[in-house]
Amino acid sequence: QKEVEQDPGPLSVPEGAIVSLNCTYSNSAFQYFMWYRQYSRKGPELLMYTYSSGNKEDGRFTAQVDKSSKYISLFIRDSQPSDSATYLCALSGGSYIPTFGRGTSLIVHP
Amino acid sequence: GAVVSQHPSRVICKSGTSVKIECRSLDFQATTMFWYRQFPKQSLMLMATSNEGSKATYEQGVEKDKFLINHASLTLSTLTVTSAHPEDSSFYICSAVTVTEAFFGQGTRLTVV
Numbered sequence: 001q002k003e004v005e006q007d008p009g010p011l012s013v014p015e016g017a018i019v020s021l022n023c024t025y026s027n028s029a030f031q032y033f034m035w036y037r038q039y040s041r042k043g044p045e046l047l048m049y050t051y052s053s054g055n056k057e058d059g060r061f062t063a064q065v066d067k068s069s070k071y072i073s074l075f076i077r078d079s080q081p082s083d084s085a086t087y088l089c090a091l092s093g094g095s096y097i098p099t100f101g102r103g104t105s106l107i108v109h110p
Numbered sequence: 111g112a113v114v115s116q117h118p119s120r121v122i123c124k125s126g127t128s129v130k131i132e133c134r135s136l137d138f139q140a141t142t143m144f145w146y147r148q149f150p151k152q153s154l155m156l157m158a159t160s161n162e163g164s165k166a167t168y169e170q171g172v173e174k175d176k177f178l179i180n181h182a183s184l185t186l187s188t189l190t191v192t193s194a195h196p197e198d199s200s201f202y203i204c205s206a207v208t209v210t211e212a213f214f215g216q217g218t219r220l221t222v223v
Contacts, residue, residue, distance in 0.1 A: 008151065034212075043116065043203050043214035044154070088153065090212075097144065098212055102153040 003027050006089055006101030015110050019076040023089035023101045026070065030091040033065050034098065035074045038086045047087075048074065079108045113137055114206050116215025123194055123222055131189045131218045133204030139184035140206035145177075148201040148217075160187040194222040 006023045013019055021035075032051050036044035048063040050056045056063045064073040072091075076083055086105050090098035113136040123129050133143055141162045146154040158179055159167040166179035176198075178190040187206075191198055199222045204215040 006153075036214075041201070041217065041219060043114075043217040046211060046213070049211060097156065097159070100153045103151075105151070 003099050004089065004091055004101040007104055008102050010105040010107055012107040012109065013079055015079060015081060015108055017079050017108070019074075019079050019083070019106060019108075021074040021076075021087050021089075021104050021106070023072050023091075024070055025072070025091055027091075027093070027099075028067075028070070029093045030099075032092045032098075033063070033072050034090040034092075035061075035063055036088045036090055036100075038088060038103065040085075044088055076106075079106075081108050081110055084108050114204065114213045114215045116204050116218055118218060119216055120219045121221070123220070125195055125222055126193055128190055128192045129194055129220060131191075131202055131204070131220075133187045133189070133206070133215050135185045135206040135213075138206070138208060140187075141184060142207060143181060143187040144205040144207070144212075145179065145187075145189050146203045146205065148203060150201075154203060157189075162187075191220065194220070196222045198222050 004025045035048045037047050038044040050063050053065050053067045060077045062075040084107050086103040088103040089101040092098040115134045117132045143160040145157045147157050148154050157172045160179045160181040162181045168174045181187040203217045205212050
């Protein structure tokens with residue numbers, strides 16, 4: 001079993017839809033939870049960062065962490081075509097070397 | 111936010127030659143930088159941890175003599191792919207961390223022909 005599991009997709013949604021992206025993990029030592037967005041042939045950029053269970057909101061993005069279930073989610077409201085990218089979850093323990101999920105390819109069509 | 115600059119963004123080289131990729135932290139000092147490799151539709155795989163002023167730490171299965179890492183200053187780490195072969199063609203990404211966050215370079219697309 002991989003430490004971080006993430007469905008690669010692709011996930012195709014119409015513009016304006018609410019998108020739900022998820023990762024599960026097995027290592028309870030993970031303390032920091034991040035979501036990165038990666039456009040084709042570009043480096044990842046940090047979207048959301050949290051270290052506790054619960055929700056964190058930033059504009060159209062909401063990150064949710066459930067440590068008891070070892071499950072994290074990223075919600076995108078009012079999705080736009082410009083949101084089309086690969087979204088990677090990343091988790092780390094105290095040493096802060098993140099372990100990445102495989103990434104989910106999101107396609108938002110007009 | 112912090113910025114990490116990686117250069118070049120794309121490089122094509124002949125088999126057997128060496129290629130150097132630079133990673134710079136532009137507005138903060140990074141004692142530690144990371145080098146990743148990413149194949150199409152795959153996640154980032156950590157290759158090595160670059161430590162300023164000391165030898166890099168390589169992940170299992172990564173050839174240290176093939177992927178030379180130099181971290182000569184607090185803002186610059188370089189990855190040199192020596193005697194490149196077509197199977198080394200990939201997307202290479204560097205990362206520098208602050209206390210709480212990791213920032214990534216733009217990536218380098220290496221194609222060995």
